[in-house]
Amino acid sequence: MRTIVTTLGTDRVRRLRATLTVLLAAAAAGYVPFYFAPFQVFQLTMVLLYAVALSGLNLLVGFGGQISLGHGAFFAAGAYTAAVMLDRHDTGHLATLPVAAAGCFLLGLGFGVPALRLRGLYLALVTLSFAVFLPPLLKRLEPLTGGSMGLTVEKLQPPAWSGLAEDQWTYFVVLVVTTVALLLARNLLRSRVGRALLALRDNESAAEVMGVRLSLHKTLAFAWSAMFAGVAGCLYTWVIGFVSPDSFSFVLSVTLLAGLVVGGLASLYGPLLGAAFVMYVPSVSQDLDEAAPGVVFGLLIIAVMYVAPTGLAGLPGRVRGLVARRLPRPAAAPDRTPETGSPPDARPEPQAGDGPFATPGPADPAVVDAEPVGAPPRTEKE
Structure with a gap:
């Protein structure tokens, strides 16, 4: 009985702590656009949309165990879907979001077919080829995509009743979309699909014996990952207001994968940390020298992998473990x-x-x- 009461008390404390953390995070997120300058608010908005893209990549790589170097291509597909709808068809901004998500989901389903027979480096090369040939293809489709000049569209404008500036309104809209995307990823991982992805990552043969359909869940992993990337690309068009093929080279795919590894694979908070790394490291190092961003980015990746092999999300646990081993244990x-x-x-x-x-x-x-035993009898002299 005492154990049950203790467990209930611990669960109640955890729920209370989680509720307080969410409330504090919401209060801080709501206060941010009124405290920082417009450019800093823009940077935070970019961090949020990169977090959406990395959360989708985390589903595929971190929890699905499949390597993808073509995530930037899905990002570009979502961005161009929104740009073409805004420029050619004059639709509203919010109407482009579900179209970009659905289109990239179907694109991921079709691209997930090679994943059924490929794995490891072979799968990485196939996904990289998709990221390499998409920018030249966008340049060839000039009547639709604008060619090398790209497309310039109107940014997301605040309504009159909000009383907010453009950067503040864009930040709040992207914050809402990012929150919904992260909650969807969290619930997806706790569902049957998430458990199947974890089983496939750990041992495909054992998962198949347990009844997990390999072809279905591998394809769905690519589809969900592509959908999140498409949503992030749509948000990118809203924030930047301009798309061009050179903005979505294969370097973007490598950068996103590096950001996820630095943030922490198979972690719910890893995409946020990786997005901040992707956004702020090149921006801060750009002030030092024009060639500094690439050098600093590479050196920091090496340093993080040496200090925290599980990423920034696993660094606090690693520090606690080192401190616990250093402290002397009292003799019982x-x-x-x-x-x-x-x-x-x-x-x-x-x-x-x-x-x-x-x-x-x-x-x-x-x-x-x-x-x-067997000794002669003693005499008086003895």
Whole structure:
């Protein structure tokens, strides 16, 4: 009974702590656009949309165990879907979001077919080829995509009733979309699909024996991942207001994968940390030198992988483990029984003459004067 009460109390404390954390995070997120300058608000908005893209990549790589170097292509597909709808068809901004998500989901389903027979480096090369040939293809489709010049569209404008500036309104809209996307990813991982992805990542043969359909869930992993990337690309068009093929080269795919690894694979908070890394490291190092972003980015990746092999999300646990190993452990006193005052596992030492195979002790006078077997009788002189 005491154990049940203790467990209920612990669960209640955890829920209260989680609720307080969510409330504090929501209050801080709501206060941000009114405290920082417009450019800093823009950077935070970019962090949020990159977090959406990385959360989708986390489903595929972190939890699905499949390597993808073509995530930037799905990002570009979502961005161009929104740009073409805004420029060619003059639709509203919010109407482009479900179209980009659905289109990239179907694109991911079709691209997930090669994943059924490929794995490891072979799958990575196939996905990389998709990211390589998409920018030249966008340049060739000039009547639709604008070619090398790209497309310039209107940014997301705040309504009159909001009383917010353009950067503040865009930040809040992207924040809402990012929150919904992260909650969807969290619930997806806790569902049957998420458990199937974890089983496939750990052992495909054992997962298949347990009834997990490999073809279905591998394809769905690509589809969900592509959908999140398409949503992030749509948000990118809203924030930047301009798309061009050169903005979505294969370097973007490599950068997104590096950001996820630095943030932490198979972690719910890893995409946020990785998005901040992708956004702020090149921006801060750009002030040092024009060639500094690439050098600093590479050196920081090496440093993070050395200090925190599981990413920034696993760094606090690693630090706690190191501190716990460094601290001296107090020696626990052995329990003693009240009857004898000795430890319960202690056994009394055997005394002389005890047991069937006991050896005689030197202090026993009867044994000292005893004659050995078969010895001649003693005389008086002896």
